[in-house]
Amino acid sequence: MKNKLLAKRYAKALISNLDESEYEDVLNDIKLLFQIFKVNVNLIDTIDSTIYPLKKRIALSSLITENLNKSKIWKNLFTLLVNKKRFFIIFELFTEIEYFILDEQNKVKVNLKIAHKQSKDTLQEISKTIKNIIQKEIILNIQISPEIIGGFVAKTQTLAIDGSVKNNLVKLMNITKI
Amino acid sequence: MKIQPDEISSILKTKINDFKFEIDVSETGKVVQVGDGIARIYGLDNVMAGEMISFPSGVIGMALNLEEDNIGCIIFGETHKIQEGDIAKRTEKILQVPVGDKMLGRVVNALGHPIDGKGDIEADENFAVERKALGIIQRQPVIEPLQTGLKSIDSMIPIGRGQRELIIGDRQTGKTAIAIDTIINQKGSDVNCVYVAIGQKKSSVAKIVKTLEEHDAMEYTTIVAATASESASLQYIAPYTGCSIGEYFRDKGEHSLIIYDDLSKHAVAYRELSLLLRRPPGREAYPGDVFYLHSRLLERASKLNDDLGGGSLTALPIIETQADDITAYIPTNVISITDGQIYLGSRLFNSGIRPAINAGLSVSRVGGNAQIKAMKSVVGKLRLNLAQYNELKAFAKFGSDLDKTTQDQLRRGERLVEILKQDQYSPLPVAKQIFIIFMANEGFLDEVEIENVLKVEEELFNTLDTEYKEFMESMVKDKINDEMKEAMREICKKVMKKF
Numbered sequence A: 001m002k003n004k005l006l007a008k009r010y011a012k013a014l015i016s017n018l019d020e021s022e023y024e025d026v027l028n029d030i031k032l033l034f035q036i037f038k039v040n041v042n043l044i045d046t047i048d049s050t051i052y053p054l055k056k057r058i059a060l061s062s063l064i065t066e067n068l069n070k071s072k073i074w075k076n077l078f079t080l081l082v083n084k085k086r087f088f089i090i091f092e093l094f095t096e097i098e099y100f101i102l103d104e105q106n107k108v109k110v111n112l113k114i115a116h117k118q119s120k121d122t123l124q125e126i127s128k129t130i131k132n133i134i135q136k137e138i139i140l141n142i143q144i145s146p147e148i149i150g151g152f153v154a155k156t157q158t159l160a161i162d163g164s165v166k167n168n169l170v171k172l173m174n175i176t177k178i
Numbered sequence B: 001m002k003i004q005p006d007e008i009s010s011i012l013k014t015k016i017n018d019f020k021f022e023i024d025v026s027e028t029g030k031v032v033q034v035g036d037g038i039a040r041i042y043g044l045d046n047v048m049a050g051e052m053i054s055f056p057s058g059v060i061g062m063a064l065n066l067e068e069d070n071i072g073c074i075i076f077g078e079t080h081k082i083q084e085g086d087i088a089k090r091t092e093k094i095l096q097v098p099v100g101d102k103m104l105g106r107v108v109n110a111l112g113h114p115i116d117g118k119g120d121i122e123a124d125e126n127f128a129v130e131r132k133a134l135g136i137i138q139r140q141p142v143i144e145p146l147q148t149g150l151k152s153i154d155s156m157i158p159i160g161r162g163q164r165e166l167i168i169g170d171r172q173t174g175k176t177a178i179a180i181d182t183i184i185n186q187k188g189s190d191v192n193c194v195y196v197a198i199g200q201k202k203s204s205v206a207k208i209v210k211t212l213e214e215h216d217a218m219e220y221t222t223i224v225a226a227t228a229s230e231s232a233s234l235q236y237i238a239p240y241t242g243c244s245i246g247e248y249f250r251d252k253g254e255h256s257l258i259i260y261d262d263l264s265k266h267a268v269a270y271r272e273l274s275l276l277l278r279r280p281p282g283r284e285a286y287p288g289d290v291f292y293l294h295s296r297l298l299e300r301a302s303k304l305n306d307d308l309g310g311g312s313l314t315a316l317p318i319i320e321t322q323a324d325d326i327t328a329y330i331p332t333n334v335i336s337i338t339d340g341q342i343y344l345g346s347r348l349f350n351s352g353i354r355p356a357i358n359a360g361l362s363v364s365r366v367g368g369n370a371q372i373k374a375m376k377s378v379v380g381k382l383r384l385n386l387a388q389y390n391e392l393k394a395f396a397k398f399g400s401d402l403d404k405t406t407q408d409q410l411r412r413g414e415r416l417v418e419i420l421k422q423d424q425y426s427p428l429p430v431a432k433q434i435f436i437i438f439m440a441n442e443g444f445l446d447e448v449e450i451e452n453v454l455k456v457e458e459e460l461f462n463t464l465d466t467e468y469k470e471f472m473e474s475m476v477k478d479k480i481n482d483e484m485k486e487a488m489r490e491i492c493k494k495v496m497k498k499f
C-alpha cells in the first residue's frame, strides 16, 4: 500500500507535465509497458537490483522505452526511478497515471462483479445504472463471482456500489433481529 | 414485559414488507497502515475532518488528519480487527452520541453506549460529539449559585451555574471527593450531573457508581467512563461526549453540572494520538493544539440568556499536578481557560485539614456575583482572617512572647480552620454553613478547646434541626439583617451554654 502513495506522487508530477493532446499516446504506451513487464517478470527486479552497476541499469530501462510514443518522457521517468531505487512501484505507477488521465477525460475504470453470465441487454442496464451514479463515462472490467448470489457489485478506486443480493440479504437479516 | 409470539411475527412481517432492495453507494478508501489505535487510509478524498469512517468488521473510526494523499484516522474499538488493505467507507456523518433524560442513572462508554448491563437506552436525540461553543449573544453572566455543600467552597470560592471552576492538586488530595460531594449535594435540586471518568481504574469508577447509588445520586447522574484499559481515542473523545449529554439539559432550559476527572489524563491520551498521527510535538511533547483541546471543551460550559431558556452547564474540570507544580504546561493552560481554581495542597491534606483547600491560592473569578446574599453577609473577613492566621502561624513558631491581639488572631484562625473541615459524603445545606461560619466569625468558639469545636458544631446542627427549621428557611432568602443576626447570636449562646 505504501507503494501506492509513492506512485500517486510520481503520477501527479508526471501528469502536470503532460499536455491534453498527449494523453492518448501515454495511455497506449502504458498498455504496452504493462505487457512488457508482465511477460518479463524478472525485469523489474533486475533493474532495481544493486548488484549491477547503476549505469547499466539505467541503460536497460532506457532500452525498454525506445519504441514508445513518448519515449523521452518515459526514459526520464525510468531514469529517475532507478536513481531513487523506486523502480518497484512501476505497476502502481501505471495504474495511477491511467487513473489520473481517465479522470481528466471524465472517464473511470470500473471493476464489475456479477454472479453469473448476463445477456448484453442486462449488462447495458447495469452499466447505465452505474453511469448514473458515478456521473462519468465508465470502462467496464467484468468478473464473474457467484458468491454475491445475484445483482452486481461495482468498484472504482474511490467508490463502492453494492447492489448485490448478498448485501441485501445481510441487511434483511439485521433488521429482522429483535 | 413479555412479547407474544404472534406479535413478533407481525412485527417481522411489517419489517419484511417494508424492506426494499437497495443499491448502496459509498466512497471508499483502503487501509494503508494500522496499529496503536490509528489507521492511515488511502483514498476517501472528500472526507470531512471529524467524519466517522466504517471498517468491514463493524469497527468505526474518526478522520483527524487530512493529508495530501492519505488520511489519519483514530479507531474506536479493537484495532486488531482491521487489516492492511481493508476497505474503509465514508459515512458522511460526524460522530454522534445519544442524549436525553433516559441517559440519567446510566453508565455509558465514550460513544454513549451503555456498559452497566441495564439494557439499551432509548435516546431522545443524537447530538454531535464536537459541538461548537455558543456565541457571546447567547450567553449571560452567571447569576445563580451552584451549591457544592462544602463549607470552604461555598463560602470562600463560590461557584455559579455556568461557571468553569478547576479543581487542581496532587494525587490523593481529595479532588474526586470534592466532585462527588458536589454531585451528592445536588439531590433535590434541579441540577442534572454528568461525571466523566478519563483514564481511571475500572475499580475506581465502580466505587464511584456505588457511592452515588448509596446516596441516591445516580437518579440524576450519567457516568461516562473511558477507563485506563480503553484506547487513547476513546479517552480522547469521552469528555466531549459527556459535554454533549450535559448540553442537552442546558439547551432545554435546565441546569447541569459536568465533571471531567481528569483532564491531565485526557491531555496524555491526546498526546499519544498526536504522536502516533505524527503531528509535531511541542512543549512536554504535547502537540501544538493541546490548548485548543481543552479550551473548546470548557468553552461549551455556559449560562444561556433568558431568550434561550436560561439553562446552564457548569464544568468542574480536574487537573492532577506533580509535586504541587501548578506551573507545568497543562495546569497553566487549564488555569487560564477556567474562571478560577480550587487548589488542594498535599501538605494540608496530610496534616488532617480535609478538604485540603488552600484558600490563599484558590479563587473564583465570577462566582461572587452568584453567591447567595445571606452567605455574603456573614462570610465577611473569613478569607482575610485565614490568610492572616497562616502568616502569623509561621511567626508564632519562633517567638514565645506574643501580644494579646496576635494571640487572639491565632486563636480565631485555629477555630476557623477547624470549622472548615468537613467529612466526605456529608454536604451541608447552605443555612447550616452560614450559621457555623457566623458562629466562628463572631468569636463564640474562641474559648472552646480545639478538640471540642466539632462537638459544638454537631450540637449546633442538632439544635437547628430540631428547633429552628423555619428560621433556617427564612435565613437564606435574603441578606441577613441586624435583627436576624441578633437572633442568630441568641441561638449560638444557647448552644454554648451546654459546654
Ligand SMILES: Nc1ncnc2c1ncn2[C@@H]1O[C@H](COP(=O)(O)OP(=O)(O)OP(=O)(O)O)[C@@H](O)[C@H]1O
Residues within 6 Å of the ligand: B169, B170, B171, B172, B173, B174, B175, B176, B177, B178, B320, B354, B355, B422, B423, B424
Ligand atoms: N473530606 C475528606 N475527609 C476525609 N477523607 C477524605 C476527604 N476527602 C478525601 N478523603 C480521602 O482521601 C483519599 C483520596 O481522595 P480522592 O480519591 O478524592 O483523591 P484524588 O485527588 O481524587 O486522588 P487520585 O489522584 O487518586 O484521583 C480517599 O481515600 C478519600 O476517602
Ligand SMILES: [Mg+2]
Residues within 6 Å of the ligand: B175, B176, B177, B261
Ligand atoms: Mg481522583
